[in-house]
Amino acid sequence: MINYEYTEVNRIDNPHKYMYTSYEGSGFLDAYFLDRLSKLKNLQQKKGGSYKNRAELSLHSKAVVVLKSHLDRDFYDEFGKSLKSTIDWESAIKKDNLLSDNVDFDKVALSSFNIDNEINSKNLLISLLDCQLDGDEEGLVKIWIDRLVQRFEVTKKLYERYPVNFRKGEGKNDIVKLYWLFALSLTLFYCATKSIKYLSTLLKVTDLLCSLDEELLRQETPPQGLPFILLVELLSIRKLSKNIDEVNLDFA
Amino acid sequence: MILHDVAMVAADTTRTRYYIEELIKNDLLPHYILLLLNSDGKFLPGKNKGERSLLKDIGLLKDIGIQYDIVLNRDINSDEVITKIANRVEKVFIFSGFGGVLLKEKILDSGKKFLHIHGGYLPDYKGSTTNYYSLINDNAIGASAIFLTKEIDCGPILLRKKFSPPKDRTEIDHSTDSEARAEVLIECLQNYVHSGSWEYELENNLGGETFYIIHPVLKHLAILGKSRLCVAS
Numbered sequence: 001m002i003n004y005e006y007t008e009v010n011r012i013d014n015p016h017k018y019m020y021t022s023y024e025g026s027g028f029l030d031a032y033f034l035d036r037l038s039k040l041k042n043l044q045q046k047k048g049g050s051y052k053n054r055a056e057l058s059l060h061s062k063a064v065v066v067l068k069s070h071l072d073r074d075f076y077d078e079f080g081k082s083l084k085s086t087i088d089w090e091s092a093i094k095k096d097n098l099l100s101d102n103v104d105f106d107k108v109a110l111s112s113f114n115i116d117n118e119i120n121s122k123n124l125l126i127s128l129l130d131c132q133l134d135g136d137e138e139g140l141v142k143i144w145i146d147r148l149v150q151r152f153e154v155t156k157k158l159y160e161r162y163p164v165n166f167r168k169g170e171g172k173n174d175i176v177k178l179y180w181l182f183a184l185s186l187t188l189f190y191c192a193t194k195s196i197k198y199l200s201t202l203l204k205v206t207d208l209l210c211s212l213d214e215e216l217l218r219q220e221t222p223p224q225g226l227p228f229i230l231l232v233e234l235l236s237i238r239k240l241s242k243n244i245d246e247v248n249l250d251f252a
Numbered sequence: 253m254i255l256h257d258v259a260m261v262a263a264d265t266t267r268t269r270y271y272i273e274e275l276i277k278n279d280l281l282p283h284y285i286l287l288l289l290n291s292d293g294k295f296l297p298g299k300n301k302g303e304r305s306l307l308k309d310i311g312l313l314k315d316i317g318i319q320y321d322i323v324l325n326r327d328i329n330s331d332e333v334i335t336k337i338a339n340r341v342e343k344v345f346i347f348s349g350f351g352g353v354l355l356k357e358k359i360l361d362s363g364k365k366f367l368h369i370h371g372g373y374l375p376d377y378k379g380s381t382t383n384y385y386s387l388i389n390d391n392a393i394g395a396s397a398i399f400l401t402k403e404i405d406c407g408p409i410l411l412r413k414k415f416s417p418p419k420d421r422t423e424i425d426h427s428t429d430s431e432a433r434a435e436v437l438i439e440c441l442q443n444y445v446h447s448g449s450w451e452y453e454l455e456n457n458l459g460g461e462t463f464y465i466i467h468p469v470l471k472h473l474a475i476l477g478k479s480r481l482c483v484a485s
Contacts (some may be wrong), residue, residue: 006468
């Protein structure tokens with residue numbers, strides 16, 4: 001059995017460069033799929049209930065609604081249905097909507113971010129997600145996602161803030177929430193554009209998230225926040241493998 | 253035929269071996285070759301059974317009478333290498349450096365042009381491992397000849413070609429990519445010989461997408477796939 005090495009150790013402390021990775025045959029895809037599925041189920045079983053960040057719950061709730069309609073449109077076969085059933089959609093959407101009904105958090109317009117100024121990564125990601133979920137500012141959304149992708153791909157980190165010119169990050173680089181918000185943004189962008197480039201970066205960000213302690217993930221992300229992203233990723237990968245005879249990812 | 257205006261700067265890599273072999277085979281010989289070696293001065297053996305070491309190619313170059321120098325310095329951006337290049341008479345250097353190395357401003361301002369064959373069809377596929385992305389999207393790979401500029405993969409395009417995927421996709425990193433690039437290099441040099449100047453297929457290499465090292469899951473799908481993969485519904 002091939003080990004899926006990319007989540008074996010903490011990838012914030014030990015980033016993987018992904019250079020010159022070797023070909024290991026279809027067994028590698030099985031190893032990936034089972035590793036993700038196991039993480040999805042573990043996180044799903046132990047539901048957290050004390051997540052308090054209303055802004056993030058609101059964004060997550062909206063994202064669930066948007067992505068669920070995408071999943072229902074694209075993944076309606078038995079396997080898709082079976083995998084989707086691992087997520088408690090109804091309660092997630094209802095619960096989060098109740099919380100988000102009166103949410104009026106301090107949103108900063110995406111257009112107000114400028115690389116001539118220092119950028120706070122969390123504020124940027126929240127504004128970005130807000131635009132993506134409302135379908136606003138498509139051009140600007142791509143510009144900022146591309147900048148974040150470039151920064152993450154070069155360093156395999158997201159920093160608390162980026163000084164003028166958006167080059168070398170500053171501050172903490174182990175803020176789990178930033179990686180989760182970025183993964184959510186990439187998930188939405190991949191579903192909207194079907195551009196493999198963003199799926200590639202998403203896989204690296206979810207590798208990093210899946211390599212972290214599960215208790216930490218539960219504290220730092222909304223309930224079902226990561227399982228939901230993993231679900232979209234797994235179904236997307238399975239879809240890509242659909243016409244490949246050697247690959248059968250029908251694990252459930 | 254010796255191309256008096258053309259030199260080559262090359263690291264000891266599989267790609268360099270492919271380039272030198274094809275240049276010899278097609279009788280399109282650079283006037284001078286600068287070889288960058290590890291500081292221990294040892295040549296890498298051929299990685300695959302039957303693949304020859306660069307040392308043998310150098311023997312051939314010697315027999316043909318091509319001038320060459322060896323520097324025990326992997327860093328093409330070092331002052332030692334820049335000085336050697338700047339002092340040469342040839343105007344264009346075929347670039348075949350170590351993977352992932354970017355040419356910095358100082359060497360790009362040395363007064364020479366650097367002919368690079370990018371592994372990907374430009375301007376659509378800029379950046380790294382792009383042929384795996386194009387296999388997924390288009391079931392094809394590409395190679396493009398450009399003169400290097402400060403912006404990565406954005407120099408003017410002299411020639412670009414698309415290729416069918418290889419039968420054995422596990423060989424892409426090792427041989428297919430190098431073969432495609434060598435073919436474009438030879439055709440680009442043939443064009444230069446025929447026209448007497450460097451002509452551009454697409455001078456304005458704008459737009460396209462910049463890609464980063466592909467995730468191994470997608471790389472496996474690109475290798476295992478036999479056709480364009482099902483991305484959209």
